[in-house]
Amino acid sequence: xxxxxxxxxxxxxxxxxxxxxxxxxxxxxxxxxxxxxxxxxxxxxxxxxxxxxxxxxxxxxxxxxxxxxxxxxxxxxxxxxxxxxxxxxxxxxxxxxxxxxxxxxxxxxxxxxxxxxxxxxxxxxxxxxxxxxxxxxxxxxxxxxxxxxxxxxxxxxxxxxxxxxxxxxxxxxxxxxxxxxxxxxxxxxxxxxxxxxxxxxxxxxxxxxxxxxxxxxxxxxxxxxxxxxxxxxxxxxxxxxxxxxxxxxxxxxxxxxxxxxxxxxxxxxxxxxxxxxxxxxxxxxxxxxxxxxxxxxxxxxxxxxxxxxxxxxxxxxxxxxxxxxxxxxxxxxxxxxxxxxxxxxxxxxxxxxxxxxxxxxxxxx
Amino acid sequence: xxxxxxxxxxxxxxxxxxxxxxxxxxxxxxxxxxxxxxxxxxxxxxxxxxxxxxxxxxxxxxxxxxxxxxxxxxxxxxxxxxxxxxxxxxxxxxxxxxxxxxxxxxxxxxxxxxxxxxxxxxxxxxxxxxxxxxxxxxxxxxxxxxxxxxxxxxxxxxxxxxxxxxxxxxxxxxxxxxxxxxxxxxxxxxxxxxxxxxxxxxxxxxxxxxxxxxxxxxxxxxxxxxxxxxxxxxxxxxxxxxxxxxxx
Numbered sequence: 131x132x133x134x135x136x137x138x139x140x141x142x143x144x145x146x147x148x149x150x151x152x153x154x155x156x157x158x159x160x161x162x163x164x165x166x167x168x169x170x171x172x173x174x175x176x177x178x179x180x181x182x183x184x185x186x187x188x189x190x191x192x193x194x195x196x197x198x199x200x201x202x203x204x205x206x207x208x209x210x211x212x213x214x215x216x217x218x219x220x221x222x223x224x225x226x227x228x229x230x231x232x233x234x235x236x237x238x239x240x241x242x243x244x245x246x247x248x249x250x251x252x253x254x255x256x257x258x259x260x261x262x263x264x265x266x267x268x269x270x271x272x273x274x275x276x277x278x279x280x281x282x283x284x285x286x287x288x289x290x291x292x293x294x295x296x297x298x299x300x301x302x303x304x305x306x307x308x309x310x311x312x313x314x315x316x317x318x319x320x321x322x323x324x325x326x327x328x329x330x331x332x333x334x335x336x337x338x339x340x341x342x343x344x345x346x347x348x349x350x351x352x353x354x355x356x357x358x359x360x361x362x363x364x365x366x367x368x369x370x371x372x373x374x375x376x377x378x379x380x381x382x383x384x385x386x387x388x389x390x391x392x393x394x395x396x397x398x399x400x401x402x403x404x405x406x407x408x409x410x411x412x413x414x415x416x417x418x419x420x421x422x423x424x425x426x427x428x429x430x431x432x433x434x435x436x437x438x439x440x441x442x443x444x445x446x447x448x449x450x451x452x453x454x455x456x457x458x459x460x461x462x463x464x465x466x467x468x469x470x471x472x473x474x475x476x477x478x479x480x481x482x483x484x485x486x487x488x489x490x491x492x493x494x495x
Numbered sequence: 496x497x498x499x500x501x502x503x504x505x506x507x508x509x510x511x512x513x514x515x516x517x518x519x520x521x522x523x524x525x526x527x528x529x530x531x532x533x534x535x536x537x538x539x540x541x542x543x544x545x546x547x548x549x550x551x552x553x554x555x556x557x558x559x560x561x562x563x564x565x566x567x568x569x570x571x572x573x574x575x576x577x578x579x580x581x582x583x584x585x586x587x588x589x590x591x592x593x594x595x596x597x598x599x600x601x602x603x604x605x606x607x608x609x610x611x612x613x614x615x616x617x618x619x620x621x622x623x624x625x626x627x628x629x630x631x632x633x634x635x636x637x638x639x640x641x642x643x644x645x646x647x648x649x650x651x652x653x654x655x656x657x658x659x660x661x662x663x664x665x666x667x668x669x670x671x672x673x674x675x676x677x678x679x680x681x682x683x684x685x686x687x688x689x690x691x692x693x694x695x696x697x698x699x700x701x702x703x704x705x706x707x708x709x710x711x712x713x714x715x716x717x718x719x720x721x722x723x724x725x726x727x728x729x730x731x732x733x734x735x736x737x738x739x740x741x742x743x
Contacts, residue, residue: 138689140711141708142707149635150654152635153639166569166570166573168585169579173578188650189650195647195650196592196655200536201665204584205664
């Protein structure tokens with residue numbers, strides 16, 4: 131059918147010039163366009179009614195069509211197509227605007243997580259401890275920062291306040307969670323000790339042989355809820371870093387250049403240049419994902435509320451895996467595109483070794 | 496009124512009144528522009544004489560001791576002076592071209608290329624000319640039913656031989672829009688022509704196909720654009736030969 135239409139269009143192409151020319155050679159309604167009208171047309175100074183009248187006449191008048199064509203051919207070149215940034219004297223606005231935008235984003239986007247890799251290959255994320263936190267304006271911020279805790283830079287605090295204002299409804303919820311946790315929590319030292327235990331007992335422990343890395347989630351249960359100190363298991367094949375109560379979660383692949391950023395509302399972004407630039411991923415998730423693990427740049431596991439498990443094996447597309455229970459998931463570790471361990475908020479551990487087709491409870495947990 | 500147009504209008508008024516400083520300024524600023532426009536119309540320089548005669552009319556050479564009547568009096572300030580000058584030049588150029596075409600003899604039938612025959616050696620098909628004529632009439636009726644803006648777009652593209660970008664600029668639409676609209680119009684025309692041939696002329700589908708096939712072989716000797724040369728000379732080397740293909 132397309133070939134027939136194409137052939138017929140070609141036939142019309144051959145007939146159109148002659149048919150249109152014959153028609154336009156007959157006298158048209160109304161007077162021909164005078165120089166004043168022609169010039170006003172070219173300068174877009176005709177009002178809509180005048181313009182419509184002029185177009186209606188020119189549509190059937192060979193002379194006026196030729197006049198319009200002559201006007202087009204004598205028009206100054208490219209004058210109307212010049213972009214504003216090419217205007218002399220304004221070119222400097224482009225880099226200035228870019229720099230200002232970058233600065234605003236730098237200040238406004240919270241929770242940049244420093245990722246350090248120890249000699250043993252373990253990834254350590256330490257956002258608050260003074261000895262480890264970088265003392266720069268780029269120090270990471272966490273909404274769950276305990277009041278009076280050391281290590282918070284003034285700029286970071288101000289940015290946190292701005293972020294809180296921007297995400298007020300969600301942050302109030304997070305604040306209530308934090309307050310509830312703090313009310314039930316032991317003093318700071320005891321809490322830190324408890325956290326160490328929690329980290330030690332994290333899901334990586336039973337799978338130490340496979341050496342996956344654990345991920346910690348914003349909505350973690352009390353024993354691991356403190357996001358101020360998170361530590362991954364040694365010799366992790368998938369380096370994961372997340373932090374609690376933040377507006378985003380960072381997942382770093384085994385190749386640190388590849389990173390995934392989990393945003394509120396289910397947004398996922400991917401960077402292939404260590405976070406310099408980010409590309410939005412289409413995952414279909416609508417709820418905030420809580421953790422992820424990326425054992426290789428092309429493979430990434432993400433988990434979230436209500437048994438949400440997403441897997442990408444090509445670094446581009448995502449598929450949602452069937453999880454046996456609609457329970458909130460808060461951590462995931464993975465060794466490759468087939469083997470992963472997921473921890474639920476109530477501490478149970480599920481393992482898959484076939485890319486999420488089947489899941490089994492990890493024995494002993 | 497646009498402020499720059501007002502300044503142009505004042506300059507025109509001063510020139511019309513014969514104020515020498517204004518005229519000198521006008522010559523200095525606008526003479527290169529007029530020559531550029533003339534060269535754009537005729538790259539061989541054939542339109543420069545029109546620009547020169549336009550200068551004389553703008554100055555308003557007195558005739559027989561009468562009061563000088565400058566062409567500037569007709570500038571009303573609805574556009575820039577530069578655009579108005581281009582419009583006046585375009586008028587003179589097109590009118591001269593059309594006058595020349597009218598007095599030129601039509602191409603000699605004996606020397607005209609034979610374009611209406613099929614493959615070499617084929618016997619003449621008695622139905623072919625009838626099919627082409629049916630198609631041509633159906634096409635004319637379909638064009639008649641088009642919106643005037645669509646007709647103007649078609650005319651600019653097929654008759655005036657403007658490029659898509661130029662057509663879009665004339666109609667104040669983007670080149671891509673002009674391309675899309677042309678493709679849509681051509682599609683509408685084809686459907687209308689097919690319907691007419693079937694319903695009004697009572698042709699079968701095979702005969703409709705034959706009509707289009709005949710036209711593809713023979714556009715006919717009545718291609719008035721070729722005969723009258725109504726198009727404005729331009730860079731025809733970069734012209735397209737068919738509309739953008741948006742066939743479905």
